[in-house]
Amino acid sequence: QQPVQSPQAVILREGEDAVINCSSSKALYxxxxxxxxxxxxxxxLMILLKGGEQKGHDKISASFNEKKQQSSLYLTASQLSYSGTYFCGTEDDYKLSFGAGTTVTVRA
Amino acid sequence: DAGITQSPRHKVTETGTPVTLRCHQTENHRYMYWYRQDPGHGLRLIHYSYGVKDTDKGEVSDGYSVSRSKTEDFLLTLESATSSQTSVYFCAISARTSGGPSTDTQYFGPGTRLTVL
Structure with a gap:
């Protein structure tokens, strides 16, 4: 089953922060x-393997709460290069189910 | 760069014609995947392969077939294309993450934009 992402879109000015959420109705590994x-x-960008673990990619980090079946992606001090659509994927036996995506627009 | 190429990169065809898309990889990965991407739907799995001649269906497999006769090539065929199959098609492979934990993730090819008139 497809994970649910929120928000669908976000507009930021350079230097602002944003959070993208990904939740699943199934247990996440x-x-x-x-x-x-x-x-x-x-x-x-990155993979989260266990609950509470944070990963980073530049100033983009993520957390994974196994209990709540959720992951969040944090865009900190956003740069123009962060613009794009972000997808989360949840794994099930070598297959990934992707969320519908969150479109991030960073403006100068 | 996971060494994945797709051909053709763009194709325009007419309803009812057969179409074959090719995915080629150079690094001997076992798992290969075909996705389609449409606005508002993200990436949806069509078919995947876990070895030569070993394939299985994904969530949107109706109207598509696949074949894998060699490790490096995974073909997606639309037997009789319809306008609802107008989409961007991505091939992916499963490989070890670079610089991260010792586990696998998926890396995508450049995509094929298919238009069915």
């Missing part, structure tokens, strides 16, 4: 985060 620029392929 890992959450994979990707970013996709317009007209390009999704690019892997």
């Amino acid at each position: 890992s959450v994979h985060w990707y970013r996709q620029k317009h007209g390009e392929a999704p690019v892997f």
Whole structure:
């Protein structure tokens, strides 16, 4: 079953912060985060493997709450390069189910 | 770069014609996947393969078939294309994450934009 992402879209000014949430109705063992620029392929950002663990990619970090079946992606001090659509993927036996995506627009 | 190429990159075809998309990888990965991407739906799995001649259906497999006769090639065929199959198609492979925990994730090819008129 597809995970649910929120919000659908967010607009930021450079330097502002944002949080993207990903929740599932099924038990989660890992959450994979990707970013996709317009007209390009999704690019892997990070994977969260166990509850409460935080990972980082530049000033982008994430947390994973196994109990709540949720993961959150944190965009800190956003840069223009952070613009794109962010997807979470939840794993089930070598397959990933992706959320519908969150479009992030960072303006100067 | 996970060494994945897709061909063609763009294709326009007419309703009712057969279409085959090719995914080629150079690094001997076992798992390969075909997704379609449509606005508002994210990425949806069509079919996947876990070895030569070993394939299985994903969530949106109706109207599509796949074949994998060699490790490096995974073909997606639309037997009789319909306008609802207009989409961007991505191939992916499963591989070890680089610089992170010792586990696998998926890496995507550049995509094929298919338009069915």
